[in-house]
Amino acid sequence: MLAKANRITSADDYRVIVRRGAKVAGAHTVSYLRSRESGTDARFGFIVSKKVGTAVRRNLVRRRLKAVCHEALGDGVCDVDVVVRALPSASAADWNEIRAEVLNALERRRARASIDAASQKGE
Template sequence: MLAKANRITSADDYRVIVRRGAKVAGAHTVSYVRSRESGADARFGFIVSKKVGNAVRRNLVRRRLKAVCHDALVGGVRGVDVVVRALPGAADAEFGTLRIEVLDALARRARPSASDHAPLIDSRVG
């Protein structure tokens, strides 16, 4: 489970990240990545609609996405807000496929602005 500091809980935050974040589309997910102030904890949010499947399927997909994001945090991801939208095909996707898509979105995030010189992954960790 992600710690409270690593979760996006506000509808306004979701809206800002989806509208202004860099969009990275995959076969099973669409990720929106937005830079934060350097050194800030990474935060993650998930959108899994009823098009993905019934409640059991949606929760399975959400748990898999949370596990991927937890692994990214352990790997040292910092200074970003990420919203991952699961597409209908995510219900049939394997964990490894979802992992690759989300980590690829983090790697291909928007180029940092001049005021954001912090690396995406802290090289001191791992």
């Protein structure tokens, strides 16, 4: 389970991240990423609608997403808010597919941040 400091709980926070965050789409998930101030913990939120399946399937998908995000925290992800929206195909996807999509979105954000930092140093 994610610690309280690593969870997005406010509906307003969800709304801002989804509307203004960078969108990374995959076959089973859509991730919205928004940078936070430096030195803050990463926060994660999940959107799993009824289109994904029954309550049992939705909870399975949500648990898998939480496990991936917990793993990403161990890898040092910080200074970002992430909302992961599960698509209906996520209920049939296996662990490795979901893991790869979420970690790919985080890696693309990390690469983008390093490019932005390098361009700011050059100016």
